[in-house]
Amino acid sequence: MSREGVDRHQQTARQHSGKLALDSLLIKPIQKFPKYELLLQRLIKHTDETHPDHDILLEAQRKIHDLLVKINCTEKEAVELEQLREIEGLVDGLLDLATPERQYLRHDAVTISYCSGPRKERALFLFSDLLLITGIKRRSGTGKKSSTCQGSLTSNLEAHKYKLLMRLPLEDIEIVRPKDDSYQKMMLEVDNLTEDIATLNQVTDLVAKLHCGHSALEDVVKDMLGSLHKQLNEQQNTESQLSCLDLTFQSPHFFRSGTESLSIIFPNAEKRTTWEEAFTESKQKLAMSSDRRPIPEIVATVPIRKTRAGLQFTCAAPTLEENRKEVWVCNSDGYVGQLCVLSLTPEPNVTSCNGVCSARILCITSVPGVKAGQSMSPSRSKKSGRTRRSRNQRRLKPMYFDSSSSTEEDMRGPSEERQTSSETDRCSEEGGDRQPSTMWLGTEDGCIHVYNSTDNIRTKKNKIKVQLGAAILCIVYSEGRVYVSLANGDLAIFERDPNASWNTSSPSTLSVGSLSIPISKMVPGARKLLCICGCVIKIFNTDSLSVENSFSASNDANKPIICTILNGHGIWLSLQNTAILKCYHATTFELICEINVAPAVTKMLTSCDDIIRQHKAACLRITAMVTCKDLLWIGTSAGVLLTMPLPHIPSKMSSKVVVMPPLNGVPQGHTGHVRFLTCVELPIPEVTPKKNWKGKEKRSTSAIIKKNLVISGGDGFEDFRSSNLSEVAGREDSTNHLLLWNV
Incomplete structure (x- = not known):
C-alpha cells in the first residue's frame, strides 16, 4: 500500500473510531473456525458413541481441524513473505529477495x-x-515514527x-x-x-x-x-x-x-x-x-491398446534373466487376466499381449532359478521340517495343473499331477545346466500360474497352475522361499525339494492374518517379512516362521496401508485415500517422518484446466511407490509422479527427522491413476575401440554398464510442462501407457 493509501486508511479509522477497521473485518470469518472446533468437541463429549451422529461429528471435527492447520500454514507463509518484502524495501540496492x-x-x-x-x-x-x-x-533525526508496529523487525531496522x-x-x-x-x-x-x-x-x-x-x-x-x-x-x-x-x-x-x-x-x-x-x-x-539430482530422463512411452473396455494395469515385475531383460505387465478387467511382455532390448517394445486366465491378476513376482541338481543344505531342510511339525501347520488343498491352453479347466488327479510336475521340471532342465527363473502370477480366483521367464506366452508352454483355497493377494520371494498371502488370512510357504525343484504340491501354511483382515502386502527384509494386515504391520521372522512384533500405522482401522517400502531402517508407507507419506523406524516402530505430497502435486498441475486440477486435488492419494538408487518414486491418483531423496536413518534414532527431504515433480506422467511402479537394472555393453600408433583400429574393449530404468503404468500419458490439449492420443482414457525413465 502506498503512503497516501496508508494516510487515507488511518484518517478513515479516526473518523469511525468506534468501528472495526477493514483488516479486522476481513479476519472475522477465519476467527470463527476455532470456535467451530470447540463447539464440535463439546457436542462429541455429550453425544453417546452409539448415537448415529457420533461418527459424523468426529468426521466434521477432523475436517475443521485439517482446515485450521492449513489456514495457520498459509498465514505463516504470508507473514514470512511480507517480512522479506519489508527487508527488501529497507536495504538499498536489494532486489528479488521475496520468494516463497x-x-x-x-x-x-x-x-x-x-x-x-x-x-x-x-x-x-x-x-x-x-x-x-x-x-x-x-539515520539522522530520531523523531521519525515507524509505520509498522513497535517491536517488529522493520521498526528495529x-x-x-x-x-x-x-x-x-x-x-x-x-x-x-x-x-x-x-x-x-x-x-x-x-x-x-x-x-x-x-x-x-x-x-x-x-x-x-x-x-x-x-x-x-x-x-x-x-x-x-x-x-x-x-x-x-x-x-x-x-x-x-x-x-x-x-x-x-x-x-x-x-x-x-x-x-x-x-x-x-x-x-x-x-x-x-x-x-x-x-x-x-x-x-x-x-x-x-x-537436491542436485538431475531430472529423470524419459526414454520411451509405450501405449498399450485396450482389447477390452475395462482393462487396467494391476501389477508388473521384471524378469531376472541377464541375457533377456523383459518386464511382465498384467492387465485385468475382473473377467480376464491379460499378460503383456515388454522387451527392453534393443529398444522398448511389446513382444506379446495375451489373455492367460479367466480372473483378475492381483500380483506377480520374479523367482530366481538355480543350477540343475543343486540341493538344499541338510540343515535348512531338517530345520524347516522340524518347524512345520512343531507348529502343526495344515496342508492346503491339492494343487492341479491345467493344459497348455489357459481356458481349459480339466482337473487332474494327484498321480497325474506328480507326473506332470516331474515332466515340467525335466523339460526346464534340458535347456542347460541352470534352471531359468520363473514368474509367479496370483489371481483373484485363488490360482498361482507359474511360467519360466523364457517361455513364449503365446504358446503357453510349461505353465503350472496351483489352485489354492482363496484369492492370492501377494507373492514374494525371500531367501530361498516363496511366500504367498491368501484372502482368508493364511500365509503359504513354498520351498524347493532336494533336487532344487519347487515343491508346489505340499506348501506349509500359517494363520498370520485373518479372514476379515488378511495379509494384503508383503515386503521382504533381512530374515524378516513385513506383513501388512489392514493398518497393522506384523514383523514375521523367516527363521522361526512366527510373528515376533507388530505395530499400527493408523488409529483408523478403516484406512489400511496401501503402499509400503523398506529402505535401510525406515519403513515408508501410505494409507488408503490419503496423500500423506509416513516413515516409521524399523526397530523402534516410532513415527519419525510425515510428508504431505499434495503441495508438490498441485504445483505440477498448474498448467491443467481449473476443473481438472480441482477434481484431482480433491481426491488426491498415493497409489504406488518404488525405490531406485536411494530415490523414492511416488505415484499418485492425479497421474503425477514425484521423486524424493531417501534420508539416512540410523539404527538408533531417538528423535524425528528434522530436515524433511524435498519432493520433486517429474515432468511427464499419466492422465489418470498411476497403477504401478517398478524398477529394473539393465546391463548395457559399452565397446571402446582402441587405435594403434598409425591411427588405425587395433582392437576393441567392452565393458558392462548397468543402467537403471523406472517404469510406471497408468491411464494415458501427459506432459505437465505443457497445457496443449491437442495431444489426443496421449490423453485418451482408452489407452494405457507404460512410461520408462533413465535414472
Missing part, C-alpha cells in the same frame, strides 16, 4: 575484515539460502540505513575451523569461569542467611568473585579468536576468480556461537532441500 521458499532467520551488527583488510562496521542478514552483507549507518555490499549463496560459503585447539581451550575456560561465578553467587546468597558472624567469609567470597570476573573479562577481550568467525567463499565479482576470505567479529563469543550454529543448520537444511 526463502525464510528470514536473523540479523546483527558486526565488524568485518574483508581479505585481511581494515575492519569496518557492517550488518549481516542470514536467510535460509542466502547471506547478505550491508553497509550500516545510523529502520533506525539505520543499509546498503547492499555482498549477496552470497550459503552453498558457496564455508566456515574455516581453527587449525589448533587453542580456540576450544579458551571457550572451555570461559565456560568454566562462567560456571564458577554462578556457583559463587549461590554461595553469597547462602552466606547471607547465616546467623553467626560471617563478615570474614563474605569478604573471601567477594574477593574470589572479583578475581573470577577479572579473568573472564580478560578472556572475553581476546575477541580475535573467541568472537571471530572466519569464512571462505567463491568470489562474487565478475573479474575475479577463486576463493576469498572474510573475518566476522561479533560483539561477544556467545553471539558468535549462536550465529555459527544457525549458519551450520541452514547449510544442512539447504543441502537436503536443494
